[in-house]
Amino acid sequence: MKITGIIAEYNPFHNGHIHHINKTKEITGCDLLICTMSGHFVQRGEPAITTKWERAKTAVENGVDLVLELPFVYAAQSAAYFAKGAVDVLKLAGVDSICFGSESNNLEILEQLAELDVNLSDAMKGGLSPVQAYEILYGSLNANDILALNYIRALQGSGIRPYSIQRTNHYHELDTSKQIASATAIRYAIKNQLDIKHATCMEITDPIFLEDYYRYFQTVLLTMDSSALPSYFMMDEGIENLLIKHARLPEFEDFISAVTSRRYTRSKIQRTMLHLMMQTKKADIDNLPPLNYLRVLACNEKGRAHLKALKEQGVLIASKFTQIPEAYRTIEYKSSVLYGYPCSDEKRQQILERELKAPVIL
Incomplete structure (x- = not known):
């Protein structure tokens, strides 16, 4: 069975993500599609515009078989740590390939760059930001190419094959008129109460910023x-x-x-x-143990069957909140407490109660 992984935030889930899912299945010919997804907070240090449960459910409704949570400590970090955590989750999940979006869509060049023995920290000592350091070390790279480079690095020695697809718009593009608009544009539209129904299937009534x-x-x-x-x-x-x-x-x-x-x-x-x-x-x-569990957010029957197989192989499957190792569990619960801070009393209570419940099964 061919199993492919994708890494996403779905903040929010939109038509571009449907394109990514469909192209991934076409390119890889996979029998099972697994996504590791940021939880309540995303890589840019922002709260997700809506809960992880809503986003995970929408992903399964649109072609993903299993959504696994990227722990907070990896989700809210720089590209290298984000990529390492996401790839580690997918390794545990038994994928044999991953497929990511890329502005350049030149996998050969990205793999060559990933092989270079460079030190990002040394390049930043002169006061450069990480993005500027990447430009000095590798030339001009856009956001998804930087992530792609780090995914490829994290995959080295794993035997997992990378695939890339052409990104259909710029990461920070604010044009909301297209059928495939960037997540940034969609969040901008939602914040400014603009009609964005043509670009996303999600109905977001109580966004968080x-x-x-x-x-x-x-x-x-x-x-x-x-x-x-x-x-x-x-x-x-x-x-x-x-x-x-x-x-x-x-x-x-x-x-x-x-x-x-x-x-x-x-x-x-x-x-x-x-x-x-x-x-x-x-x-x-510093004291966190190695990532050795899979926290399930949503799945369909195919995903559920795969989880059963993984469990039989000895992989720790956290279908219940209490099954998450304590050090990670403490942090995840704190992230839900913080996420609910600006919400109404009723919604905040719902967020905290939902954190303790079973995954979404479709």
């Missing part, structure tokens, strides 16, 4: 002992002083504009904000 957390972030940052901040994850190089300096600005976008620079991209700042609100300590990350 990072700015909804800004008051909470200000409160945490400005009431915390500043000498303790360096012990928190991503609080490096004195970035806490920069954040404190501008955290009294009343508007979220003014704050973001004030703290972003060549060194600190918007995504880096947002991830740092997120981990502070989560109160993620560096020691929490």
Whole structure:
């Protein structure tokens, strides 16, 4: 049986994702399609616009057989760690290939670049952002090519074959008129109450945005002992002083504009904000055991049968929340608590209760 994996955030699920699913099946000829998906928070350090359960259910309704959660500690990190976590999940899930979107769609070149022995950290020592460092090391790369490069690196030695498909639009494109619009454009349209039904099958009635957390972030940052901040994850190089300096600005976008620079991209700042609100300590990350479980968000009968086979092979399947290893379980529950912060009392309670329930089975 051919089993292919895809890595996604579905923030939100849209027509471009349907195209990706269909092309993946066409290119790989797979019998089973597995997706590892970010949970309530995504790689750019933002809350997903709607819950992971709604997004996972929609993915299965549109051709995915099994959706597995990418743990928070990988989902809200830079491209290299995001890719490593996602690939590790798919390795555990027994895939023999993965298929990702790419702006260049030149797998040969991406594989050659992935073979280069380079050090991103060294390239960043002069004050460059990760994206600028990638440009120096590899030439100009767009967001999905950077992820693709890291997927290929994470696959090295695994025997899992990579495939790529042509991305149909630019990652940050804001044109909402097309049938296939970017997730950025769709979130923009939803935020500004524009009609976007032609581009997504999801009906999002109560969207969540990072700015909804800004008051909470200000409160945490400005009431915390500043000498303790360096012990928190991503609080490096004195970035806490920069954040404190501008955290009294009343508007979220003014704050973001004030703290972003060549060194600190918007995504880096947002991830740092997120981990502070989560109160993620560096020691929490350092002491995490290796990723050795699969947390199921949604599946159909084919996916369910595969899970049974994996379980018989000794893979830890977390169909129940209590089956997640404790260190990861603690973090995942905290992420649901934080995710529900800006919601109504009723929705916040629903989010917390849903976290403890079984997967969506279709």
